[in-house]
Amino acid sequence: MAATTPISSASHFIQADDDDDIEEDAIPSMIYPGGGAPVTPLSASTPNAGNPLSSAKGKARAAPSPLNPAVSGNIGSSSASQAANGVNPNRRWLGNVQIETRYTGVDTLDEPVTATLASILLFVLYAIDIVLYPRRSGEARQVLRDYDLWGPLMLCLGLAVMLSINAPPNQSLPIFSSVVVLISLGSVIVTLQTQLLGGRVSFLQAICVIGYCIAPLDIAALVAFFFKLIYIRVPVCLLCWAWCVWAAVNFFDGTKIETNRILLAVYPLLLFYFILAWMILIQ
Amino acid sequence: MSNYHQIESDDRADDGNNLEFRSFLGNDSTTEPAPGRGYLRDQPTQSSFWNIEYYQPYFDVDTNTVLKRCYYTMVPNVDYLTNHLSPSPDLYGPFWTLSTMAFSLFVFSSLASSIASYLSSEPFDFDFKLLSIAVSLCYAYGLGLPLALWLALRYLGVTDWSLVEAIAIFGYGQFIWIPVSLLCVIPVPILRWALCGIAFGLSGWFLVANVYPILQTAEAKATRLIAIVIFVLHAALALTLKIQFFSYYVIEPIGGSDPITGPSPTGTSRF
Numbered sequence: 203m204a205a206t207t208p209i210s211s212a213s214h215f216i217q218a219d220d221d222d223d224i225e226e227d228a229i230p231s232m233i234y235p236g237g238g239a240p241v242t243p244l245s246a247s248t249p250n251a252g253n254p255l256s257s258a259k260g261k262a263r264a265a266p267s268p269l270n271p272a273v274s275g276n277i278g279s280s281s282a283s284q285a286a287n288g289v290n291p292n293r294r295w296l297g298n299v300q301i302e303t304r305y306t307g308v309d310t311l312d313e314p315v316t317a318t319l320a321s322i323l324l325f326v327l328y329a330i331d332i333v334l335y336p337r338r339s340g341e342a343r344q345v346l347r348d349y350d351l352w353g354p355l356m357l358c359l360g361l362a363v364m365l366s367i368n369a370p371p372n373q374s375l376p377i378f379s380s381v382v383v384l385i386s387l388g389s390v391i392v393t394l395q396t397q398l399l400g401g402r403v404s405f406l407q408a409i410c411v412i413g414y415c416i417a418p419l420d421i422a423a424l425v426a427f428f429f430k431l432i433y434i435r436v437p438v439c440l441l442c443w444a445w446c447v448w449a450a451v452n453f454f455d456g457t458k459i460e461t462n463r464i465l466l467a468v469y470p471l472l473l474f475y476f477i478l479a480w481m482i483l484i485q
Numbered sequence: 486m487s488n489y490h491q492i493e494s495d496d497r498a499d500d501g502n503n504l505e506f507r508s509f510l511g512n513d514s515t516t517e518p519a520p521g522r523g524y525l526r527d528q529p530t531q532s533s534f535w536n537i538e539y540y541q542p543y544f545d546v547d548t549n550t551v552l553k554r555c556y557y558t559m560v561p562n563v564d565y566l567t568n569h570l571s572p573s574p575d576l577y578g579p580f581w582t583l584s585t586m587a588f589s590l591f592v593f594s595s596l597a598s599s600i601a602s603y604l605s606s607e608p609f610d611f612d613f614k615l616l617s618i619a620v621s622l623c624y625a626y627g628l629g630l631p632l633a634l635w636l637a638l639r640y641l642g643v644t645d646w647s648l649v650e651a652i653a654i655f656g657y658g659q660f661i662w663i664p665v666s667l668l669c670v671i672p673v674p675i676l677r678w679a680l681c682g683i684a685f686g687l688s689g690w691f692l693v694a695n696v697y698p699i700l701q702t703a704e705a706k707a708t709r710l711i712a713i714v715i716f717v718l719h720a721a722l723a724l725t726l727k728i729q730f731f732s733y734y735v736i737e738p739i740g741g742s743d744p745i746t747g748p749s750p751t752g753t754s755r756f
Contacts, residue, residue: 369613376613395577397537398544465548466577473581477588481613484595 326353354413418442443479579656587623594730685723
């Protein structure tokens, strides 16, 4: 198996999407039960591919990139040699699973857990920032294209915990479960009906955005956690509700819904966030 | 078994040198025939039951249509089905009417009870079980009952009534409860009874007037008795709403303590 060396600790394994026009049979398999050396373009061009360092050197020659030497690693060289032969170099079969290897420039397999958690947390904070102050530049949509569900999960659980701590003891369990169920089912339903109305939006991305838009309500719940006065709670909750809706609508306005049904698409968002704001208000 | 075969070069692979990720999400707008209508297709296509395109014809409505359909449920006129649910009934209105009804019941009853506790200066302890009660009641009545009725009528041989029409009738028919639940915040008991009675009368009449012509098409005359069943069920719904949501349950709880959520006297932990 000398030819399969590009799978190293520096590679990410992503299951290859099967919606492109490359036929699966056309992708050469890297597994050869006979054990003989396969005559693949990879092994032909890099004779000592068993050593990642040497193959990286060969690649660096093929695709010199002085800015980021790490990027010109395994994938770069093999792809440079294989592109001429029309083979997608990042795809291979590992067992029965077709995988795609990509090198993102960061080694996330060997890093400590704290660094992983910190990077997730940083990304969540960055995404919250992007969602709550939508930029017109389109950068926001680009960032949200790599959606994650960590942030929505954290925000949902945070809201549920804050509401249930504040509740009387025999109510905390139903409040927690109803908040979690409401947020998860509600975001799914809102996303589905946006698609049903003809909105051009991807499913998980919309769930991610709706989840991130709960962030102002977390702030409201935190404020309501400390201030019991109704004169403080009502303006804060209303303000945060408006903020949520504004942020969500700002995202959904690019979904190409017809103008005479925009209200139909916005109304479920209004209802969804209003119920959450109301639960914060009366806790 | 060296079933390895070389493939011809395709143009997808010639970006191997620069390690940029290419996004294929945004650049398909050139092949779309009508980009202004989003995912909606102009020609209806045959889609399978599990596809989202299968349901899109039932959501092909405009804001004005939905508002008009909601409004005319409160005006007593016969033949709502042909006058207002034409050319085709939708599912958006029924679903969100029921959702709004559930949440408005929850919101306004909690508002009313907090006003009551404020007036009587008792500590306000909100019962969050009301939310799940409201949601399950509304969906069971507005979605489950028409489904059961539709199945029963199909069993009895009435085939010219679609499930979507049934759900549309029952869903839109509950619209009157939304303004009534708002008005029931006013803490006058006789006014609440009157409002609930008006809502019950209007929506019950709407339901029976729209379902009875369907029942008449059945062969057996006894099928028309289903109208009485609907009427009784609707009366039960109205009474449940009045007692559950429009009573001052903060001052006097109805029906004794709940055995599930109350602190157990023997000291056994719940979970």
